[in-house]
Amino acid sequence: MKNLEERSEQYINPYLGGVLLGLTVLLTVYITGRGLGATGAVKSTIVAAVDQVAPTYAENQAYYSKFLSDDHHPMNNWLVFETIGIFVGAFLSGLIAGRVKKFRIEHSPKITPKTRLIFATLGGVFFGIGSQFGRGCTSGAALNGTATMATAGLLAMIFIFGSGYLFAYFFRKLWI
Amino acid sequence: MGPLISQGYINPEWNFVIALLLGVAFGYILEASGFSSSRRLAGVFYGYDFVVLRVFMTAVMVAMIGLVYFDYMNWIDISQIFILPTFLTSVIVGGVIMGLGFIMGGYCPGTSFTGVAIGKLDAVFFTAGLFLGIFIFSSAFPLIEGIYYGGELGPVTVMDTFGISRGLFAFLFIVATISAFILVSWIQKRVTKNEV
Numbered sequence: 036m037k038n039l040e041e042r043s044e045q046y047i048n049p050y051l052g053g054v055l056l057g058l059t060v061l062l063t064v065y066i067t068g069r070g071l072g073a074t075g076a077v078k079s080t081i082v083a084a085v086d087q088v089a090p091t092y093a094e095n096q097a098y099y100s101k102f103l104s105d106d107h108h109p110m111n112n113w114l115v116f117e118t119i120g121i122f123v124g125a126f127l128s129g130l131i132a133g134r135v136k137k138f139r140i141e142h143s144p145k146i147t148p149k150t151r152l153i154f155a156t157l158g159g160v161f162f163g164i165g166s167q168f169g170r171g172c173t174s175g176a177a178l179n180g181t182a183t184m185a186t187a188g189l190l191a192m193i194f195i196f197g198s199g200y201l202f203a204y205f206f207r208k209l210w211i
Numbered sequence: 212m213g214p215l216i217s218q219g220y221i222n223p224e225w226n227f228v229i230a231l232l233l234g235v236a237f238g239y240i241l242e243a244s245g246f247s248s249s250r251r252l253a254g255v256f257y258g259y260d261f262v263v264l265r266v267f268m269t270a271v272m273v274a275m276i277g278l279v280y281f282d283y284m285n286w287i288d289i290s291q292i293f294i295l296p297t298f299l300t301s302v303i304v305g306g307v308i309m310g311l312g313f314i315m316g317g318y319c320p321g322t323s324f325t326g327v328a329i330g331k332l333d334a335v336f337f338t339a340g341l342f343l344g345i346f347i348f349s350s351a352f353p354l355i356e357g358i359y360y361g362g363e364l365g366p367v368t369v370m371d372t373f374g375i376s377r378g379l380f381a382f383l384f385i386v387a388t389i390s391a392f393i394l395v396s397w398i399q400k401r402v403t404k405n406e407v
Contacts (some may be wrong), residue, residue, distance in 0.1 A: 067217075068214030073319070097356060121235075121325065124241075160312070167359075174321045199313045200256055
């Protein structure tokens with residue numbers, strides 16, 4: 036019997052993970068005609084919050100107004116429910132593998148937890164901004180876009196990873 | 212017959228239940244593959260761990276081949292599926308900014324959610340950053356609208372762009388992906404050898 040520490044480092048084979056993920060994407064497109072996503076739910080939350088606080092501004096602002104309609108609330112959205120599912124699924128997987136633990140910070144021994152949190156936040160800010168220009172993130176644009184052979188998907192994939200390699204040198208102290 | 216919902220095979224009232232279940236599968240697979248760890252994810256950019264590339268590219272390949280096959284068998288009306296529209300300027304600018312966010316934060320949005328689910332505080336901060344970033348973008352939208360709508364080509368596919376068939380593109384993609392798998396296995400062996 037392996038102890039919890041050893042077991043918590045065990046992941047499924049990456050190619051098996053890829054096949055299962057690909058089948059999930061295929062099933063999603065087969066059922067809904069659209070793909071999976073992650074940032075869409077965050078955007079819906081922002082739109083709903085701004086509409087709640089400042090409805091007149093939101094209804095007249097060029098970006099928020101794109102996602103507001105009279106017949107349904109912005110949170111009444113496919114991607115919002117799907118994202119709740121992401122949290123549930125990840126929690127279940129982590130629970131089974133013994134990876135669900137109290138809050139901790141994962142960082143390279145060469146940087147402090149504080150540095151890690153600052154760069155994690157900045158990374159999130161950049162990813163959030165970029166995902167709106169990209170009309171989707173790694174899930175919605177790169178993964179589903181490329182699988183459905185949208186030119187925008189292929190470009191998103193190439194530029195996300197290409198840019199990561201381009202900037203990797205400058206941020207190497209964070210990771211290696 | 213597919214997509215099942217738009218073709219009327221499944222009542223749209225089931226839409227959100229289906230969304231939740233597909234989300235559970237998505238989150239489970241991401242976490243089980245190790246995507247809840249930022250240091251594993253960042254490894255792809257430094258050559259010490261290629262789990263991202265292996266999982267991601269395999270997934271794209273499987274879904275792509277699946278759609279080609281479903282189309283060939285007439286199981287899905289491929290003209291009914293959503294094609295992400297291309298805005299050339301916007302997608303390039305967005306991709307570059309996302310790549311920068313990836314290397315700084317070590318997560319992408321979906322993977323950060325899986326990190327939050329198992330208790331990674333850095334993933335919580337990344338997710339908070341996402342909210343902030345999308346809020347900044349939305350607030351500044353009138354200033355950046357020109358980039359957002361820049362280079363509009365409409366919902367074009369790689370078949371339109373390169374003038375090749377769906378099957379040929381899938382074949383070329385498979386060849387490129389398998390070559391990449393072989394290459395990264397070789398790189399990973401060298402990088403890990405140097406570290407020991």
